[in-house]
Amino acid sequence: MKILNEPKELQRLAETIRLQEKRIGFVPTMGALHDGHLSLVKIAKQRADVVMVSVFVNPLQFGKNEDFERYPRPFERDVELARLAGADILFAPSAAALYGEGFQTFVEVREISKGFEGDVRPTHFRGVATVVLKLLNLAKPHVAVFGEKDAQQLALVRRMVADLNLDVEIVGAPIVREPDGLAMSSRNVYLSAEERREATILYRALQEAKRALESGERNPDALKRLVVATISSVPIATLDYAEIVCAEDFSPTPALQSGKTYFLILAARFGKTRLLDNLRFSL
Numbered sequence: 088m089k090i091l092n093e094p095k096e097l098q099r100l101a102e103t104i105r106l107q108e109k110r111i112g113f114v115p116t117m118g119a120l121h122d123g124h125l126s127l128v129k130i131a132k133q134r135a136d137v138v139m140v141s142v143f144v145n146p147l148q149f150g151k152n153e154d155f156e157r158y159p160r161p162f163e164r165d166v167e168l169a170r171l172a173g174a175d176i177l178f179a180p181s182a183a184a185l186y187g188e189g190f191q192t193f194v195e196v197r198e199i200s201k202g203f204e205g206d207v208r209p210t211h212f213r214g215v216a217t218v219v220l221k222l223l224n225l226a227k228p229h230v231a232v233f234g235e236k237d238a239q240q241l242a243l244v245r246r247m248v249a250d251l252n253l254d255v256e257i258v259g260a261p262i263v264r265e266p267d268g269l270a271m272s273s274r275n276v277y278l279s280a281e282e283r284r285e286a287t288i289l290y291r292a293l294q295e296a297k298r299a300l301e302s303g304e305r306n307p308d309a310l311k312r313l314v315v316a317t318i319s320s321v322p323i324a325t326l327d328y329a330e331i332v333c334a335e336d337f338s339p340t341p342a343l344q345s346g347k348t349y350f351l352i353l354a355a356r357f358g359k360t361r362l363l364d365n366l367r368f369s370l
């Protein structure tokens with residue numbers, strides 16, 4: 088596995104690979120890799136000849152009082168895990184290399200950036216869209232894989248790719264979970280032992296909703312009430328939101344329609360740690 092730090096180097100290598108008529112698969116990450124990330128690498132390998140993984144803790148997508156400084160950065164371990172998962176190229180630029188002096192261009196995906204994560208983190212999606220566009224311009228992938236774990240981010244990337252006519256296929260990958268159901272996340276390491284134990288309530292709440300859907304429940308408010316009631320059984324969990332949105336444009340839905348795909352999305356705090364989870368379903 089080749090490790091590159093310079094944006095220009097990655098761009099030149101991508102150009103060379105394309106000239107060899109090989110397909111490039113790309114998986115952008117912020118590192119602290121876990122099995123969720125590695126599942127994306129495996130999907131990319133199935134769809135491409137050469138797989139590039141980026142490890143970059145993007146300052147632009149963190150708010151002032153967020154965890155940019157303390158975000159875990161186990162770089163050596165990431166290198167080893169990416170290599171074992173079959174990545175061919177690991178791109179790990181510095182912030183200075185990616186955002187040169189005088190940087191002032193940002194990507195705004197207007198509607199999907201609003202609500203949910205966008206309400207709690209007002210500059211987050213502008214940072215995500217900007218870095219993803221930059222990385223796509225450098226890695227020149229034919230296919231890029233993103234996790235459904237960050238469903239709003241996935242919808243935003245799809246929208247940006249369509250709106251800006253980017254020549255890349257975006258693939259969404261299912262959430263990988265711990266054996267007890269907690270969605271894997273680099274931020275799970277922040278949880279205390281008690282918070283970690285109780286955090287499984289998010290998955291259990293989504294499973295309750297899934298069972299209700301399977302029994303024929305079609306009222307979004309009833310499904311949301313079920314999730315809210317389940318999560319409120321854990322006193323240390325503070326729910327930020329639970330909503331049902333259309334998978335495509337992330338708009339909240341007053342009524343479920345057959346033939347459409349939805350996400351039941353939720354975010355909750357356990358102490359200082361915010362966790363996201365969701366259930367994707369089609370009717």
Ligand code: AMP
Pocket residue numbers: 115116117118122123124126127232233234235236237260261262263264270271272273
């Ligand atoms: P991050 O490093 O958290 O920015 O995530 C990088 C990519 O991995 C994003 O596309 C995430 O949606 C995806 N990802 C994170 N956690 C998981 C998970 N548990 N299962 C599947 N994909 C994930």
